[in-house]
Amino acid sequence: MYEFRLLDPMTAPDYERLTSPMFRSQLSAIHGSFAIGVQHQSQPCGLILAEYSHRDRRSRICSLYVEPAHRRRGLGKALLDRMEQTLIDAGCVEVELHYTVNLMTPVLDRILEQLNWSPGAPFGLMCVIQRHLVQNAPWLNYPLPTSLTPFPWSELTLQDRETIQQQRSSLLNYPPELCPFREEHLIEPRFSFGLRHQGQVVGWNIVHRIAVDTVRYSALYVRPDLQPAGRAIPLLATAVRQQIQDRQITKGIFIVLLDNAAMVKFVKHRLSPYLTEIQQTWKASKDSVSEGCCLKCVRTIL
Structure with a gap:
């Protein structure tokens, strides 16, 4: 049984090992950020972390990770879907997602397609x-x-x-x-x-x-x-x-x-x-029917 939870400063540190060291300070502080975790038998096994600016109503998804033993069960898609809804509820009008190409990239591409993200275009170095x-x-x-x-x-x-x-x-x-x-x-x-x-x-x-x-x-x-x-x-x-x-x-x-x-x-x-x-x-975009929200994805290619 998997349980999803919106993390707070008390619960977020338990998920630190599921993200890169460069994002752990954001996770531990939850300062201007949203974090959603998923656990199995009370043990953290997946995490999505997003930075959000209330002033600009823009967000950037910093990290999305599911432990190998729990992959191919729809958890990555569920985490991204829940984060999108959380950001929309907060008034977000634009969000970016960064990721690098690796063995899991085809899986992430399918998730983005299933959630109606449009194809990307070159954006930066x-x-x-x-x-x-x-x-x-x-x-x-x-x-x-x-x-x-x-x-x-x-x-x-x-x-x-x-x-x-x-x-x-x-x-x-x-x-x-x-x-x-x-x-x-x-x-x-x-x-x-x-x-x-x-x-x-x-x-x-x-x-x-x-x-x-x-x-x-x-x-x-x-x-x-x-x-x-x-x-x-x-x-x-x-x-x-x-x-x-x-x-x-x-x-x-x-x-x-x-x-x-x-x-x-x-x-x-x-x-x-x-x-x-x-x-x-690379950058891709998605239009949401909720309040005209436009969601954008940035993809990093090796």
Whole structure:
């Protein structure tokens, strides 16, 4: 007999072994997240974890896992179906799901098809960089022009924050994926920086601590009218220089959107020698009849 349960801070830690170390801090805190577990004879055997932003009404499914001994019994489909309904009930209008290709990918593809997810399309590149490889990279010394000033993100003012939110669809025009206010409880303040031009915030590089030895460069953005001049690379370098001084943090992960041609070119021609892993992400979408909810899936392909 299988029992599904919506987890809380008291019950979630029992399911930590069913997700990657990079997501365990989210699971234990359940801060801005939903987690649904399934157990058999009182023993956890499956888990789905989703991050949710009430402000944007957007969600990202971080982890979906069923123990091998309990697979082929419909538990993965049931977990995803229950999470979708939980998110809809919370007012979610968009959700993303990330996964990498492995032996279980055909099973997951069938689950998505059964739940009426549409086919995916290329979306981005996920890169993994190691401290010992990148520390001598020449682009770490690319300078910012004197008209642009980096500052620690921890020094962001309330007025700065309000302006960024107000200009989201106008002057700054940043996509939801690059919002600097996602997963704020995971922000690593030593490596997260903003960028000012004439006193106004025009960019940021937000870094999240997702494991003891790993950070994720989650949102690298520079205002569109300044992007052609390659301002994002020196901003990224500012954070990487800080990271390589910390011997405990050996790995960095980041995603480059495919529609950012300049960054894709940088990855292929400048960054690739320092990468230990590069994967392609795909995005699919699903329209829900409930309150017009649009559900999106992001698939990571080796």
